Amino acid sequence: MEETTTATTTPIVRVEALNKKFGELHVLKDVDMQVAPGEVVAIIGPSGSGKSTFLRCLNRLEEPTSGQIYVDQEEITGDAVDLPKVRRNIGMIFQHLNLFPHMTAIDNVMEGPRTVLKSSRSKAREAAVQLLDKVGLLDKIDVKPAQLSGGQQQRVAIARALAMQPKVMLFDEVTSALDPELVGEVLSTMKQLADDGMTMLVVTHEMSFGEKVADRVVMFDEGIIIEEGAPEQIFSRASNERTQRFLSQLHWGGT
């Protein structure tokens, strides 16, 4: 594995020897990873490779079997951890559209600050308006999720996560459930976020995102990281034969 430029800064996410087993199934095998502040990491790999499970361990929606995870120097693994508090700092966007359907777009965005952070209504609303503006949905403030397209719903979901002012954002195949013509708007919102300096871990099948936005691409297969490096390196000169095969199956890369 190649040393990246981020190795010298203090990592904002540090994963050490992470293991996850579902019964007999060993899904993650001693995975190590470090992510620098502001870094955008694209996580790719075939389905069943453990990449989504890895992401879900990072905010403990999935309980790691063993190993340590540190976010902003603080360990988030172990029984003594205050999970709700830990999760405030880690935003997550999911594959399935799961805005709160009984609330309007702005209420969705205000929900975290209001309920979890106990922000005042006016303060939460002001921030929510700014965030919806940022994701380009100022005109949809009072609209319920059912009246929004899938792409718009994912953009509100991004605003909802941002409202908690997280230190890290996790994206779990956020465009996989969308119609192809809606993928672009979500990816460009994510690119904008990356440009603003957000630390992002992005599980994705969108190789164009990996190529254009990510600082680093990490390839998972069978529960381990088999290759990682700068996007141009992975996409044009992947050294691992399995990475090459995976990319060629997606009709991506030079093979």
Next chain:
Amino acid sequence: MCQLAAQEIPDALTLRVSLTYETSPSLQEATTVNYEWEFDVVWENFPFLLSGVGTTVGLAILSMLAGGVLGMAVALARISRLRILRVPAYCYTELFRTTPIVVQIMWVYWVLPILAGVTLSGFQTGLVALSLNVAAFMAEIYRAGIMSINRGQTEASLALGMTSSQMMRRIIIPQAITRMIPPMGTMWVSLFKDTAIISAIGVTELMFQAQYLAVDTYRPVEIFTITAVIYFVITYPQSLGVNFLYKKFRTQE
């Protein structure tokens, strides 16, 4: 109903019911051809009959409220991660859903005072028994409603940093409630009718008053016919209301 009451309740009134019906002249000679309907006796005693309606309605409302609150606690216990809460809650709901309500009432009337050392009036007995019964059914309605909410909603709430109780209060229950309301309506209508069983322990609700009048006037045919009409007149609009709720909340989803 009368037969049932006569067999199960060893009290003076019902003994009288079973005896007097056999000797009642109007019934002894009655056939479908020659029975002479005589509703005047009903109208003369109508205020007395209606005086039971208040108790019927009151008992139904109070049981629904108490059962609704208790049922929520049982439902939360049933979906708890703690086995020590889950198992008793499961036993409770299954026990009350699989035994006849009249048995539950008799049990509360005869057995509970001995076990718990408390004396309950007939109305209190009815309230306790019906509330316990309603709670079991309501618990299942709540649970089904909560379980019907997509797992993604739970994950989205937790990922925002919500505690389980915040998630329940803000996200799950507000969504589940629209799915709970129609079956709650059905539950309510069935409860309203079930209150009639409380006559078996001498509570002076509508059915009891009807039985009393039937004996007193020798006119069970008219009395019970009108009593059925009264139940229908009160219950039918509620039933229509429930149908409306089903339609309203179905179209919303």
